[in-house]
């Protein structure tokens with residue numbers, strides 16, 4: 052499939068060091084971005100779908116690096132069907148599993164947690180709810196897993212590991228397991244802050260330093276934060292990525308954003324939602340956290356977008372997250388919402404308004420064009436200008 056977007060007002064790349072692309076058109080072929088340049092230079096006859104962006108803004112499709120998936124497009128935690136498809140209408144084109152811990156009756160023995168991760172990974176290999184790519188199969192680290200288990204899992208395609216829900220006496224006991232998971236090539240993630248399981252202890256900076264994972268999951272608290280003094284320790288005495296979650300502590304999210312900028316370590320800041328949880332299902336969670344960091348925390352808007360896209364892609368080694376030739380063709384077209392005081396998406400975010408999602412393209416395929424189910428209407432009329440595909444892309448059928 053060959054898809055083109057023309058008449059873009061702004062292209063945000065997802066790379067905070069080089070945040071804007073020149074040109075106003077993007078061409079996608081076979082699921083990859085193949086060209087970025089001026090609309091006038093693009094041949095307009097040759098596409099399966101041609102989208103007229105009417106001056107709106109393109110950003111990489113958002114990557115939510117903390118989603119509690121299970122199987123299918125269903126969350127037992129909030130007893131809701133279709134939540135992942137709903138997140139696509141909030142601009143999210145990739146979800147990374149925070150482990151399949153919400154599967155009812157989930158196993159805790161070594162064979163069980165291994166089987167669960169492998170099954171989840173395989174179940175989402177071809178299944179894309181609403182067009183979203185789900186990176187599933189994050190092994191829940193439990194006592195009894197040994198070095199050979201992590202090697203075995205890696206060989207079966209598992210590349211995510213999660214510490215924080217296991218039946219260990221203290222968080223320090225995770226350290227060898229995290230090391231084995233890393234040695235097997237996995238991206239390791241550790242729950243941070245107060246415990247989310249009654250009776251288990253909180254995980255604070257000293258524990259994280261002992262484990263040294265790739266990512267401090269919800270560093271701002273999930274949902275309860277560690278002591279303020281611990282944030283400087285994590286920023287200055289480790290190199291792990293610091294994930295800020297919508298369903299966490301907003302004050303400490305702003306604190307982390309400030310500390311990371313002061314330390315010139317912005318690559319380490321990641322945005323995610325940590326949903327569905329007790330906080331609910333949050334289809335616009337990524338957009339809210341971007342908006343909070345910018346409007347309350349003074350973060351440059353293109354940096355906040357990078358923390359939700361390219362930074363996540365780098366840490367999780369994905370080929371998405373950037374609007375750049377050769378990257379996955381995952382793009383959100385956003386704009387200021389109708390009826391607000393701003394005239395474009397980036398000014399709307401600076402103003403504290405969430406942007407309107409006017410179109411989503413993932414894997415090079417338009418998923419909807421014109422209007423999101425979950426945001427207000429965009430000011431600009433983003434539309435399908437021509438199509439050879441028998442589908443209207445309105446997304447209104449649900």
Ligand SMILES: [Zn+2]
Nearest residue numbers: 117149273325
């Ligand atoms: Zn979580």
